[in-house]
Amino acid sequence: MSVLRLENVSRWYGNVVAVNGVSMDIGPGVTGLLGPNGAGKSTIIHMMGGFLPPSSGTVELDGAPLWQNPEIYRHVGLVPERETAYDFLTGKQFIVAMAKLHKLADPGAAARRAISQVEMEYAQDRTIGNYSKGMKQRIKMASALVHDPPVLLLDEPFNGMDPRQRIQLMDLIRRMAAEGRTILFSSHILEEVERLASHIEVIVAGRHAASGDFRAIRRLMTDRPHIFLVRSTDDRKLAAAIIADGSASSVQLTEKGLQIEATDFQRFTWFLPQVARDAKVRLWEVSPADESLESVFSYLVAR
Template identity: 85%
Template sequence: MTEIRLRDVSRWYGNVVAVNGVTMTIGPGVTGLLGPNGAGKSTLIHMMGGFLSPSSGTVELDDEPIWQNPRVYTRLGLVPERESAYDFLTGRQFILAMAKLHRLAEPGRAADRAIAQVEMEQAADRAIGTYSKGMKQRIKMASALVHDPAVLLLDEPFNGMDPRQRLQLMDLIRRMAAEGRTILFSSHILEEVERLAGHIEVIVAGRHAASGDFREIRRLMTDRPHRFRVRSGDDRALAAAIIADGSATAVELTPDGLAVQAADFGRFTWLLPRLARDAGVRLWEVVPADESLESVFSYLVAR
């Protein structure tokens, strides 16, 4: 199992601290790296990719230090946020050059495979300078895949992509995760992270703010009431039963059902079916209304 481990990692530039005492482990599957602009996400990815040294702490790939260790690059692939290709080269020439830099036994075949993975065959013989932003993102992705790495570090990989390109890349990332690869990607679009990542790491002001499944994190936020949308066979009767029980802090009757606010997630979800049964009301739908990544992220950033 391939893992990247950061232990008490900090990075500073003069008097400016970009990353401060971060400890985390990135394992197989898709991990989303979240944080406001300037939080330190790119700095972290560059340290994981071996392009920056930590000012203190350690960054390791399977117990090997990443900084100044060329051996790890056989297992690492990086898609940086900034443009990283020569515009005068064709896409195929660029990927072939990357395959040769990795000293692959069959560089041409490896280049063709990587280009096909990102569905860039039709544009492969055009100069990169003629590509759209989304196409440049895909050819950068091909350069990271050409040596078939076990670990992928993707810094804002969906920037500039149209909806079709975004869906294609999401499908590719899901397939690679299903193969057991370790994939970390940063994004400022919460929907992308919510759809892709089974695990999130949140960075706020250079510090590690949270780690885990965002739904689990939401349920641990005990100082913030939970909201539910409830539909039933008799919303008025159910609302009366909830109010009489005192298990909710607020109940509102809306055209879409009941909007319920409860302080204790576990107790309310256990109690609601029993209240409905005792009131003779059939439950049709119970949906957490604020268990989104946006809700968690807004809470953590505002703390």
């Protein structure tokens, strides 16, 4: 049972801070590393894989430092977000080459096993340059599995996959987690994490925003103040009724309609159509004004 540990880790490039004081433990099972694009997820994964040194802090696997420790590579499989395969090789040639780099006793057998795991036998003799994005993702997954590592680091592994490919990879990740492997995968898509990981780590702008059970953090996201834009046949009358109810902390009359900050999300979404009906006000539009991932995650950072 392998455990990855980051202790007060920062990484900067010149004057740019990519990761700032992050601490977390990643144990057996599937952990989702969630955050918007550019949050620092790839930098964290590269440090966990031993391919990038932290500027400060420590990154360890089972107590051993990851940076400048070649022995660690026998225990870690990495699927980077960027393309890393050689387009002129066939899928099979690429995986056999990876098996040889790991000095496996039978590279051919190891390659066949890894290619079978990602269901790429049908395309193993085609050159990688002719693969689709989803196929390239799967052959990268095979390269990470060829030496049967106990730890897998997957950076946006579902990018470019069609629905069938995504389901196949999710099933494979679940099976490997059931075997006791430690699996960390990054995503900026909430639904991907929800389907795979019960435990998540949230990263925003290089900072550790939240950690724990997915359902609890999802509740935090749902229960945060929500801003809505509402247009109706009588905005003033509707505003007065909403203020009287108390489910919103502020109601502003703008040129585009009412801008409402709802502090009790569940009550507000139930109350709004009721009060509109009672006041004989027709609702023309009710739309969230702050539903981007950046706004959701920024709320978690500010807590």
